[in-house]
Structure formats: structure tokens, C-alpha cells
Amino acid sequence: xxxVTQNPRYLITVTGKKLTVTCSQNMNHEYMxxxxxxxxxGLRQIYYSMNVEVTDKGDVPEGYKVSRKEKRNFPLILESPxxxxxxxxxxxxxxxxxxxxxxxxxxxxxxxxVL
Amino acid sequence: RKEVEQDPGxxxxxxxxxxxxxxxxxxxxxxxxFWYRQDCRKEPKLLMSVYSSGNEDGRFTAQLNxxxxxxxxxxxxxxxxDSATYLCVVRGGYSSASKIIFGSGTRLSIRP
Numbered sequence: 693x694x695x696v697t698q699n700p701r702y703l704i705t706v707t708g709k710k711l712t713v714t715c716s717q718n719m720n721h722e723y724m725x726x727x728x729x730x731x732x733x734g735l736r737q738i739y740y741s742m743n744v745e746v747t748d749k750g751d752v753p754e755g756y757k758v759s760r761k762e763k764r765n766f767p768l769i770l771e772s773p774x775x776x777x778x779x780x781x782x783x784x785x786x787x788x789x790x791x792x793x794x795x796x797x798x799x800x801x802x803x804x805x806v807l
Numbered sequence: 808r809k810e811v812e813q814d815p816g817x818x819x820x821x822x823x824x825x826x827x828x829x830x831x832x833x834x835x836x837x838x839x840x841f842w843y844r845q846d847c848r849k850e851p852k853l854l855m856s857v858y859s860s861g862n863e864d865g866r867f868t869a870q871l872n873x874x875x876x877x878x879x880x881x882x883x884x885x886x887x888x889d890s891a892t893y894l895c896v897v898r899g900g901y902s903s904a905s906k907i908i909f910g911s912g913t914r915l916s917i918r919p
Contacts (some may be wrong), residue, residue: 727909732815734894734911735851782850795841796907798850 694719698783698799705773706807713768713802715783723786724766725750725796726758728779735782741766773806780804808833811897813910821918824885828913830895831877838905839898840871840878844891845912851894854880882915890917 696717705711717724725740727750737750741760755777757769766785770777783799813830820826832840840857855862857869857878868881878897882889892912899905 725907732911734811735909737907780848795853795856796851798852800850801848 694797696783696785696797696799698781698802700802701800702803704805704807707774708772711770711773711804713770713781713783713804715766715768715799716764717766717783717785717797718764719785719787719797720763721785721787721797722763724760725784726756726766726768727782727784728752728777729782729801730779738768738781773804775806778804778806809911810834811895811908811910813893813895813913815911815913817914817916819916819918820885822885822887824917825881825883826885826915827879827881828893828915829877829879830897830910830913831875832895832897832908833876834897834899834908835873835876837876837897837899840869841896841898842867842869842878842880843894843896843909845894846891851909854893885915885917887917887919890915 699714722743726738727735729735736752738756739758741747747758781802784796786796810833842854843851844854845851855864857871861870866883870879892914894912895910897908
């Protein structure tokens, strides 16, 4: 089954404790992206990656890091989480090429709470 | 001003009604437009792309008005299962590299 998976789905942590949220897709997509969703603000892009070893900042990259060592994986790293990073996080992927590539496939989301 | 703006709703309509919502965008150079559907606490999923000539998919019709910089979504004969949040998505171009902006979403609730 074609899908994007994220882990963990739920996480409660404390300020300053480094964490990683994993994202993996099995559709051989080149483009992957991380979003956070907050009430009233919609989805905001954190980082995106056009391909292996190619990453770039989105609209709200502060406090986050990413890496793209393999095509299928795109982990999101919070080196020193703070309470303002409490949010719902989505990973997404899409394929380049024809117009139909524009569809983004989203993972199920990770609800993060930083105390 | 937000780059993509939607009426947050909620729209509360009876089953069988027709409902429409708009989304305005500020970047006149935007090229690609979409409606995504998001159920409560779930991931967004593509509902339909919005083409210049307008397009229809069953009970759903999407329109694009470039002159006024808005897109619309019309739902006819609404069903209980249409209750969700509808996200307007605008992309700067056709390639994966172009900037993607999501609206905050419009909540729709269909009552029996």
C-alpha cells in the first residue's frame, strides 16, 4: 500500500530534550516536506527536500533541522524543543514530472506537546 | 494580509443543501490551485485540483477567477460525510520547487 508513515504519532516531552520525528514514504517520491498545523494558522511549511541531500527552508524553519540521506526518509529533528513547538506535524511527499505530481500525500500526523 | 485567505466558518447546512466557499490569494503569479479535505485530527487529502476552465467531479465543482484572484468550491446535494475542513492550497508554479501556501481552512458541518 502506497503510504507516508510518521513516528511517533503522539509525543509529550520536556523543554530542551532533543527529539526526532521520523517520516518514510514508499512511493519513490523525490519531493518531501514537513508542515506544522496550529489553530487559525493553517499548515505552515517547515522544511522541504527536492531530492537526496537537497533540503531547503520553508516558512518556519527556526528550531528545526532535517536531513535527507535516503530517498524514502526525511526525519525532522528538534535539537532543543520549546513549548512554542507544541503542534501537529505532518510529513508529505510528492513526485515531480507531470501536472498530476502536484498532489501531496500526507502522513497521519504527529501530535507533539513540549512542557 | 495573509497570502491565502479563507472564511473559517463554520458553515452549518442541512443535508441536501448546496454550499459554496471562496478562497482568495494575494500572489497574482500563482499557477496551481487545489482543494484539500481534512477530517478532524486526520491528514489532509487532495479533493480536487482547480483548472483555469473550471472542473467538476461528481457533486463538487471548482472554479478559478484569475482576475479577482480567488478560487471557489461548490458542493451540491451535500451529504453528512461531507462534514470536514476544506483547505485551499495555492502553489507558485507547476514544479515541486514552487512555494506552497495553505489556507487556514473552512469548516463545514452538515446536519441531518
